[in-house]
Amino acid sequence: MAELSETTGIPVPTIKYYMREGLVSPGRPTGRNQADYGEQHVRRLRLVRALVEYGGLSIAVIRDLMAQIDNPDLEDFNLLGAAQKTVTQQREARPGPSRDEAERRLRDLLDRRGWRTRTGDPAYRTAVGVLATLDEVGYHDMIDEMDAYADAAEKAAEADLRLLGPDVSDRERAVEIVVVGTSVGDTLIAALRRLAQASISERMYTRPPA
Amino acid sequence: MAELSETTGIPVPTIKYYMREGLVSPGRPTGRNQADYGEQHVRRLRLVRALVEYGGLSIAVIRDLMAQIDNPDLEDFNLLGAAQKTVTQQREARPGPSRDEAERRLRDLLDRRGWRTRTGDPAYRTAVGVLATLDEVGYHDMIDEMDAYADAAEKAAEADLRLLGPDVSDRERAVEIVVVGTSVGDTLIAALRRLAQASISERMYTRPPA
DNA sequence: AGATAGTGGATAGTGCTACTCACTACTATC
DNA sequence: GATAGTAGTGAGTAGCACTATCCACTATCT
Numbered sequence: 223m224a225e226l227s228e229t230t231g232i233p234v235p236t237i238k239y240y241m242r243e244g245l246v247s248p249g250r251p252t253g254r255n256q257a258d259y260g261e262q263h264v265r266r267l268r269l270v271r272a273l274v275e276y277g278g279l280s281i282a283v284i285r286d287l288m289a290q291i292d293n294p295d296l297e298d299f300n301l302l303g304a305a306q307k308t309v310t311q312q313r314e315a316r317p318g319p320s321r322d323e324a325e326r327r328l329r330d331l332l333d334r335r336g337w338r339t340r341t342g343d344p345a346y347r348t349a350v351g352v353l354a355t356l357d358e359v360g361y362h363d364m365i366d367e368m369d370a371y372a373d374a375a376e377k378a379a380e381a382d383l384r385l386l387g388p389d390v391s392d393r394e395r396a397v398e399i400v401v402v403g404t405s406v407g408d409t410l411i412a413a414l415r416r417l418a419q420a421s422i423s424e425r426m427y428t429r430p431p432a
Numbered sequence: 433m434a435e436l437s438e439t440t441g442i443p444v445p446t447i448k449y450y451m452r453e454g455l456v457s458p459g460r461p462t463g464r465n466q467a468d469y470g471e472q473h474v475r476r477l478r479l480v481r482a483l484v485e486y487g488g489l490s491i492a493v494i495r496d497l498m499a500q501i502d503n504p505d506l507e508d509f510n511l512l513g514a515a516q517k518t519v520t521q522q523r524e525a526r527p528g529p530s531r532d533e534a535e536r537r538l539r540d541l542l543d544r545r546g547w548r549t550r551t552g553d554p555a556y557r558t559a560v561g562v563l564a565t566l567d568e569v570g571y572h573d574m575i576d577e578m579d580a581y582a583d584a585a586e587k588a589a590e591a592d593l594r595l596l597g598p599d600v601s602d603r604e605r606a607v608e609i610v611v612v613g614t615s616v617g618d619t620l621i622a623a624l625r626r627l628a629q630a631s632i633s634e635r636m637y638t639r640p641p642a
Numbered sequence: 643a644g645a646t647a648g649t650g651g652a653t654a655g656t657g658c659t660a661c662t663c664a665c666t667a668c669t670a671t672c
Numbered sequence: 673g674a675t676a677g678t679a680g681t682g683a684g685t686a687g688c689a690c691t692a693t694c695c696a697c698t699a700t701c702t
Contacts, residue, residue, distance in 0.1 A: 268568055272565045275561075306629065306630070313485055345626035353620075367591040371588055372628070379625050380580065382629055384580075385573050385574055402569065403574065407581070410578075411625075412618045413555045415617075416553075417542070417556060
């Protein structure tokens with residue numbers, strides 16, 4: 223186990239904690255107080271750390287995801303949707319005129335782009351919540367720019383799907399890609415967006431249009 | 433104060449807490465135990481809630497941001513950069529071959545796109561961390577798709593800058609736009625990305641290419 | 643004028659999360 | 673056989689975002 227801790231850079235007590243919480247399987251016991259860990263464990267631990275550090279997922283959510291990966295009864299079709307649903311934290315908007323207006327705007331956008339979406343989708347609800355909040359705080363400009371954000375999101379999603387590819391036979395891999403892609407991908411996109419902002423704004427402000 | 437709580441939907445004790453933490457100014461006192469609150473307070477509280485709920489920012493970070501808004505000594509040019517830096521939580525990659533490789537790939541991308549970036553930028557460091565982690569977990573495909581993500585990020589950033597516009601004379605407004613745009617915008621883009629994923633994947637998998 | 647409800651200000655307490663420590667009973671190795 | 677390490681488990685901790693309670697006081701209704 224010392225070796226496991228060494229190669230992953232995770233402290234031994236933390237590894238024990240993850241095992242207790244069911245994020246990592248316990249390893250093949252070779253004695254009453256000894257067990258063997260393989261490359262699988264190293265991979266799994268690295269994955270967990272990636273999701274915690276860059277995916278911002280909670281231990282409980284990661285446990286659910288790992289259970290989905292390890293559960294062979296789940297159908298392939300549902301598997302990916304379930305994984306995606308699990309990584310999406312949902313934030314409800316409280317009812318009110320802002321919310322209705324937000325929902326109208328969003329549906330409008332979805333129709334225009336031909337995105338078919340179930341209204342129960344956590345991402346849908348989160349989007350409604352964000353839009354309603356923006357409306358209440360007076361950021362109508364931002365709502366008006368939503369098409370541009372949707373363009374950006376679509377580009378990212380296309381890349382995501384290319385990653386996944388048409389072959390989802392390796393279940394563990396497929397779930398991993400969905401999970402890592404969406405959660406860690408969010409962080410990557412956010413970071414790149416900031417870099418782009420800085421670069422564009424420097425161009426705009428340091429050399430003001432003559 | 434009851435009225436303030438009513439119109440914002442925030443419980444009275446929470447408003448008190450925010451005042452204690454310096455997120456909201458205390459209101460003009462009209463007596464020993466009475467104070468007046470105006471439209472400013474409503475706006476500010478709504479902003480705080482937006483940042484907490486959809487921006488995922490901590491109370492401490494929001495306090496820093498509000499201090500920046502209220503501090504008239506800060507130069508306009510630095511203000512926006514400082515605001516952006518504050519909303520970006522930084523996650524360092526630990527040194528190692530993955531990190532060096534990640535940094536090489538990122539610099540390559542930045543050069544190719546003509547993004548000028550300081551290597552001390554929190555977003556830069558976060559991007560390096562994400563890439564290094566992806567490398568360690570074996571997601572080289574995702575690293576290869578980074579250009580697509582950068583495209584998406586650029587599209588979003590252009591929209592952001594359009595929002596801000598060339599006029600940054602209203603400081604409070606400008607900082608607000610940067611803060612709300614980047615932090616709440618991240619959530620919006622993430623939600624739209626998931627909706628796009630779902631829509632594209634449904635098209636791909638339910639009607640497989642004949 | 644008196645009852646009632648509400649206010650600003652302060653301290654203390656809550657529930658949750660992600661660890662972290664400590665302990666026991668063992669065992670591999672020098 | 674002394675030392676160091678290990679699996680497994682219960683308890684403890686730090687930080688965060690509130691939330692509850694109390695106090696002296698006051699606006700308002702009757």
